[in-house]
Amino acid sequence: MNAVSRQRLVVVGNGMAGMRTVEELLARAPVRYDITVFGAEPHPNYNRIMLSSVLAGEKDLDEIVINPRSWYDENGITLHTGDAVVAIDRTAKTVTSASGRVVPYDKLLLATGSNPLMPPLPGLDLPGVVSFRDIADVEAMLKAAQAGQRAVVIGGGLLGLEAAWGLKRQGMPVALVHLMPTLMERQLDVEAGTLLQRDLTERGLHFFTSGQTEQILGTDKVEGIRLADGREVPADLVVVAIGIRPNVALAKQAGLDVNRGIRVGDDMATSDGDIYAIGECVEHNGQVFGLVAPIWEQAKVCAARLAGDQKAAYATPPLSTRLKITGIDVFSAGLLTAEDELDSEVVYRDAAKGIYKKLVIREDKVVGAVLYGDVADGAWYFDLMRQGKDIAAFRDRIIFGQAYADGPGGNSGLDVAAMSDDTQVCGCNGVSKCDIVSAITSKGLTSLDDVRAHTKASASCGQCTNVVQAILSHVTGADAAVAEAMCKCTEHGHAHVRKAIVEQGLKSQAEVREALGWKTEDGCAKCRPALNYYLLCAWPGEYVDDQQSRFINERVHGNIQKDGTYSVVPRMWGGVTTAAELRAIADVAEKFQIPTVKVTGGQRIDLLGVKKEDLPAVWADLNAAGMVSGHAYAKGLRTVKTCVGSEWCRFGTQDSTGLGIKLERMTWGSWTPHKFKMAVSGCPRNCAEATIKDFGVICVDAGYDLVVGGNGGIHLRGTDHLCQVKTEEEVLEYAGAFMQLYREDAWYLERTAPWIERVGLDYVKRRLIDDEAGRKDLYARFLHSQTFAQNDPWAERVQGSEAHEFKSLAMVG
Amino acid sequence: MDWIEIGSLDDIPPRGARTVESHLGQIAVFRTAKDEVFALINKCPHSGGPLSEGIVSGRKVTCPLHNWVIDLGTGEADGPDEGCTNVIPVRQEGRRLLLGLDAHRKAAVA
Numbered sequence: 001m002n003a004v005s006r007q008r009l010v011v012v013g014n015g016m017a018g019m020r021t022v023e024e025l026l027a028r029a030p031v032r033y034d035i036t037v038f039g040a041e042p043h044p045n046y047n048r049i050m051l052s053s054v055l056a057g058e059k060d061l062d063e064i065v066i067n068p069r070s071w072y073d074e075n076g077i078t079l080h081t082g083d084a085v086v087a088i089d090r091t092a093k094t095v096t097s098a099s100g101r102v103v104p105y106d107k108l109l110l111a112t113g114s115n116p117l118m119p120p121l122p123g124l125d126l127p128g129v130v131s132f133r134d135i136a137d138v139e140a141m142l143k144a145a146q147a148g149q150r151a152v153v154i155g156g157g158l159l160g161l162e163a164a165w166g167l168k169r170q171g172m173p174v175a176l177v178h179l180m181p182t183l184m185e186r187q188l189d190v191e192a193g194t195l196l197q198r199d200l201t202e203r204g205l206h207f208f209t210s211g212q213t214e215q216i217l218g219t220d221k222v223e224g225i226r227l228a229d230g231r232e233v234p235a236d237l238v239v240v241a242i243g244i245r246p247n248v249a250l251a252k253q254a255g256l257d258v259n260r261g262i263r264v265g266d267d268m269a270t271s272d273g274d275i276y277a278i279g280e281c282v283e284h285n286g287q288v289f290g291l292v293a294p295i296w297e298q299a300k301v302c303a304a305r306l307a308g309d310q311k312a313a314y315a316t317p318p319l320s321t322r323l324k325i326t327g328i329d330v331f332s333a334g335l336l337t338a339e340d341e342l343d344s345e346v347v348y349r350d351a352a353k354g355i356y357k358k359l360v361i362r363e364d365k366v367v368g369a370v371l372y373g374d375v376a377d378g379a380w381y382f383d384l385m386r387q388g389k390d391i392a393a394f395r396d397r398i399i400f401g402q403a404y405a406d407g408p409g410g411n412s413g414l415d416v417a418a419m420s421d422d423t424q425v426c427g428c429n430g431v432s433k434c435d436i437v438s439a440i441t442s443k444g445l446t447s448l449d450d451v452r453a454h455t456k457a458s459a460s461c462g463q464c465t466n467v468v469q470a471i472l473s474h475v476t477g478a479d480a481a482v483a484e485a486m487c488k489c490t491e492h493g494h495a496h497v498r499k500a501i502v503e504q505g506l507k508s509q510a511e512v513r514e515a516l517g518w519k520t521e522d523g524c525a526k527c528r529p530a531l532n533y534y535l536l537c538a539w540p541g542e543y544v545d546d547q548q549s550r551f552i553n554e555r556v557h558g559n560i561q562k563d564g565t566y567s568v569v570p571r572m573w574g575g576v577t578t579a580a581e582l583r584a585i586a587d588v589a590e591k592f593q594i595p596t597v598k599v600t601g602g603q604r605i606d607l608l609g610v611k612k613e614d615l616p617a618v619w620a621d622l623n624a625a626g627m628v629s630g631h632a633y634a635k636g637l638r639t640v641k642t643c644v645g646s647e648w649c650r651f652g653t654q655d656s657t658g659l660g661i662k663l664e665r666m667t668w669g670s671w672t673p674h675k676f677k678m679a680v681s682g683c684p685r686n687c688a689e690a691t692i693k694d695f696g697v698i699c700v701d702a703g704y705d706l707v708v709g710g711n712g713g714i715h716l717r718g719t720d721h722l723c724q725v726k727t728e729e730e731v732l733e734y735a736g737a738f739m740q741l742y743r744e745d746a747w748y749l750e751r752t753a754p755w756i757e758r759v760g761l762d763y764v765k766r767r768l769i770d771d772e773a774g775r776k777d778l779y780a781r782f783l784h785s786q787t788f789a790q791n792d793p794w795a796e797r798v799q800g801s802e803a804h805e806f807k808s809l810a811m812v813g
Numbered sequence: 814m815d816w817i818e819i820g821s822l823d824d825i826p827p828r829g830a831r832t833v834e835s836h837l838g839q840i841a842v843f844r845t846a847k848d849e850v851f852a853l854i855n856k857c858p859h860s861g862g863p864l865s866e867g868i869v870s871g872r873k874v875t876c877p878l879h880n881w882v883i884d885l886g887t888g889e890a891d892g893p894d895e896g897c898t899n900v901i902p903v904r905q906e907g908r909r910l911l912l913g914l915d916a917h918r919k920a921a922v923a
Contacts, residue, residue: 058895327858327896465894522828522846525868525875525882548828552866552877560877564863809831809842810819812914 006034009306010095010105012085012250014039016048017279017295018111019067024303026075032307035077036103038095040084043135044069049292049428049461052159055138055166088254090272107274107306110251110262114244114280114290119154123216124240132163132241141239145170149236152176152225154213156183158323160241161196164205165325167239175206175233177213177225179242187321187332191349192356192372199328199354208233246281246288261288266313268302278302284314291319292428292460300430320382320427322375322461331378334385335360335368343367348399357399364392377401379467383423416474425467428460433471440475448472474714487526489518494530494747501538509535509546523549530748533635536671537743540785547802553633556805557793558615566615567608569632570622571668574642574660574680575603584625592618602639602677604630616806619794628668628792635749636671637678637739640664641689645682645699654699656682659728663697663735669790670739670782673746673755677711678735691719694742694752695735700724704731708738708764709756717753720761723769734768737775740782741767816904816911822848823908830865830874835914840901841865842910843885845872850910851885852903858883858896 009025011018014037022035039045043065050064072079080097087096094104116131118124128144130137144151145167153164156178164176182193183200197207212228216238224234246261257263257271261283268276278298280289289295294316304312320333338345338360348357353373359381360368365388369381380402384391391398394405402418421434439445439454448469452459458468485491492500497516506512509531513523523531528549535543553559558566570585585605589597596608610618619629631638640663643649645656660680667678679690680697690696692710696719699705703726707719722738725731741764746755756764768775797806825831825844832855833840841855841864849872855865862878872885882891888898902913 520871522870524870524873525880528868528870548826548869551868555866560863560866562860562878564861564866804824804826804829804831808839809824809833811834812817812819812836812912 007032007106008104009033009035009107009109010103011035011037011109011111012095013109013111013113013279013281014041014045014079014081015111015113015279016045016066016292017113017299018109019045020296020299021109021111021278021302021306022075022077023067024299025306028303028309029307030075033107035075036105037072037077037079038083038085038097039079039081041134041136042082044072044079044081046135047460048134051132051135051138052162052166054135055132055141055163056169057166061135085250088250088275090254090275093274105274107276109302109306110270110275110277110281111279112247112250112281115247116240117243117245118240119213119242121213121216123218123222126216126218126222127220128218128222128236129216129238129240132159132239133244137239141167141237142170144237145172147236148172150174150234151237151239152233152235153239153241154225155240155242156180156207156209157186157241157243158184158321159243160239161200161323162325163239163241165200165203167237168203168205172237173206174204175208175235177208177211177227177233179210179212181210183207183209184323184330187336187370188330188372189336189358189370191358192330192332192370195354195356195372196323196328196330200325244280244290246283248281251277251281259283259286266301266315267305268298268314269305276302276306284316287316291321293317293319293430296428296430317430318382318386320378322378322427329371329373329375331369331371331375333369333378333382334366336370337368346395346399359399361391361395364390364395366391366398379423379425379427379464382427383420386424387422416470419471425471426455426457426460426464428464429456431455431457436468436471437475440472445472446476486530487524489513489520489523489527490516492516497531498534498538498744498747501534507535507539507543509549533671533673533748537785541788554635555802556612556615557619557629557631557633557797558610559633561608563609565609565611567606567632568610568615568618568622569600569604569606569630570627571630571639571664572604573664574640574657576642576657576661577605581625581627584622584627588618588621591621594618600632600639602630602632603641604632604639606632613806613808616797616803620798623792623795623798629794631668634671635674637664637667637669637676639677640667641677641679641693643680643682643687645680649682651685652682652699653701654682654704656680656688656697656699659697659699659704659731660688662728662732666732666736666783666786667739669792670743670786671789672739672743673748674751676739676742676752692716693719695738697731697735703727706731706734706738709752709761711751711753715753720756722765733775733779736782737768737778738764740778740785743782743785744778814902814913814915817914818909818911820910821908822850822905822910824910825850828869830867830869832863832865833912835912837899837901837914839863839865840912841874842903842912843869843874845869845885850903850905852901852912853883853885853888854899854901856898857881858888858890858898859894864898 045067047064047066053059083097083099085095086098094102096102116133130140151167151172151174153160153176164174168174182190183196213225214228215226217224222238226232248258248262251262252258262277262281264277264282270277279295301312301314323330343362346359355373358370366385397404419433423433425433436457445451458465532546532549547555558568592614594607598606600606640660642657642660646652676694678695679688679693681688681690682699690698692712696707697704705724706722708722710719819833828846830841830843839855841853843851857876859881862876864874866877867874873882875882881894888900890896904911
């Protein structure tokens, strides 16, 4: 036991700012304080930013709770909800609550937030007039929506627009009145504001811009509003969302220094050194706060100070804004327009597509950005702005985004590798790429929820979810992440499901779902392909492959490309081809006007850009020349790469090409948990790069070294040495047995590399080397399974199998 | 609005989809395990991926390009993703399938 009595911290305000400070404090100094929290609302701490999503019906109230009551218990925090603090006695160092509780403090944290700004309008107190601030407001709005009434929202800023959109989504006719000529004028320039109004009008909102509300009409309840120009708008619900005002009443009454907000210094302390304040109730250097990013920064500083750090200091970071309206992408940061002749504006405008981008540039540095319709590069522009980076080198391309700034023909889409470590990914929570990467690697995170829980990235407004996901995929390997449960349809993990299929003799997906208590009737896109594979592996020749549980690539036996066309890769056994095959490929490329013909890393030829309806005819022509599918799309055997070996090479020790062809002939057509690649190198110089394959053979004078579990890709992993064998027959036996062990043991979408790391190389050696009978059984099971698997899918489809896949049902209009 | 016949329920595999070419662009017509039929514009709200190629489960389809999950009934993306694709009205009369399209367009069933 710690004999020193702990200090007492009282937090006034159970909102996002106060609780974030407490979380930060617990992380730094978990036992320093006895903490008591007072909240005026009856709820636990919730994410106020997401109220608009609750209103729009996209989230439930429980989904926006940040810290449930159990969290307070677990951390020894005393929580009083529905009990506002009404007085502070700074001499006695106590607070008094509405219910009469008197609680002493050593340190006090004021996080009283803000109140909605209400204009002095006649009729404001009528029933049916609400603000958009807390759960009670949202409940009142939802109730009105259910009654099928009409709504007027006053205020065309972020909050007002989100309220209006939410009500519209609930089925209410909504009119929005805004004092200024264009919407969101503080975040958007006139052009973007006009586009926004146009798009929202198309979605059924009505606007009264330059509209000054003069009076709220009604006698017993609200009936409408009247504008200064005399127009009247009928309404049963009026939502006032024109802004917020710091809630300073308690601080003022306690005699603290208060202006617009409670004045704090860089240390977040008020004029009384034992009283801190944070969030929307404070004023720092004349500035008050409404967005979440600077408030999280304040929470960090305040927690550090409370934990005893004398140096932590707050400075307002640059801010960016996004709007949470489904399908409408808006981003803005910094200046909206050029301020003087030193500034210039770079503008991109495509009215038909509804895209508008403007950058404000000063001395070759980005000082402002307004994006509408395409905000993919928002984070990048913001990053350039925060870093004050000189953009002269790519100024002429900057408006087209990061992909083009690095040179023409750069990668489109998100390039995680190109992001600098300190790129801010989550603006809400101030989380950089580096923070996310280090959390993933040091804590072994595998899911988005894990990353959210550990870093807070994408845990507030969720706009950066895709980026966080991309980083996660980048770090963990595209689809290597294997969560505990297979998916949301079940609590069971892969291992349990695989075991149950074999032990309980489950022979169809429906039986598996029934026996293991699936929560969904027909599974989901995650578990269906996995179950399909497990059943196929467990019951070869018995289980009928379910095409509807296969990813499109495996259904049409081509690789879907980003434009919806496909790529076709014919098999080239061991990377060896003939003039006749090349001629057939050339003919096909010309006949079907295939735009790109490329040599792959797996020693074959990729035909890219084939239209889906052409696929059967392309395959028919390739089949006619003796070629079959290369399964370049499959979770199955891909390719066996070879070098020329002893037949030609002066260093070659064995016939690596011939052995590669034998391996490919034996293993083609097999389905595996993830893709499976092989290579045979004719000598230890290893020209076929066998040491980064799932199964590799390196020929030596004495025989063949077998290596397993390698891959290239994001996480380069060299192979482990399995053993050395003397004959080609043994190579084939070990290869088949290894593949079968992987097929039977690994989880769906688990490559051999993570599988071996999970089960250990010793286990693989035990099964394949120590247990000779077991190895022969595995090999026999593999060959048995192959008797059902080695049918060329292209030939089957040329014969008319799955014909519905390749033509449309009807043409209308 | 006109109801235009596009084919039979049997033309679509259960938990699958077929496409219909129209003046609105390509339309994806889905059939669920329970033989409910839905139609959406065949473009994922995320990056335009062909939803007809996705895996259908329950009343949802998963886009083949980046795994967005789209509700077949509303065309909306599952949270936390946000986006919506247009829903086309579809009616079943026995096993016949009819799409609700603008009145002045004529049918030309392939």
